[in-house]
Amino acid sequence: MGIPQRFSLVTLGVADVEAATAFYHRLGWHEARSSVAGEITFFATPGGALALWETAELAKDAALPTFHANAPGFRAVALAINLASREEVDDAVGDWVLAGGSIAKAASETEWGGYSGYVADPDGNLWELAHNPGWPLDERGLPQLG
Structure with a gap:
């Protein structure tokens, strides 16, 4: 099973x-x-x-x-939204903040060759907004893992 x-x-x-x-x-x-x-x-x-x-x-x-x-600190969980470009990550971070969320970690280049930042909703739920050039997105916007 x-x-x-x-x-x-x-x-x-x-x-x-x-x-x-x-x-x-x-x-x-x-x-x-x-x-x-x-x-x-x-x-x-x-x-x-x-x-x-x-x-x-x-x-x-x-x-x-x-x-x-609203407990402070890391809850050991992060959800992620992969985006098609670094510019889309920056735009998404800006939209997140305009909607009332906060930036947990500013978007920046990553050691794995991508671009990523972390944001939180008003309850502190953590989301990663990322562009990974090694994971192309399908027609639904989902990353295609190798």
Whole structure:
């Protein structure tokens, strides 16, 4: 037996679902009809879906103690959006900040020959915005790994 090599859904714990949803709307994202206003928001992506759910509810569902949603420090998880060029990375970082997010690490050249920066949503969820010339993007915008 094997478990399929994929993920279906990433759920981000947030302090306020409506405020978090508004942030992702400002990025230009469109929520799925299956969202429940004020309770949980879903965004369909070319890969898996993204959900926004109150941190306390997510912890309760997993039968784990709740940590503070805006806890400082690294949470050991980062999501990534790969883009077609360095210019697209810079534009995306600018749009992220205009929407109300913050820069965790300014975009710069990487040791692996790409260009990458880190941003955070208002709840501190970390995202990498990157261009990797060794991973061309397919028609859905997903990187093609060798």
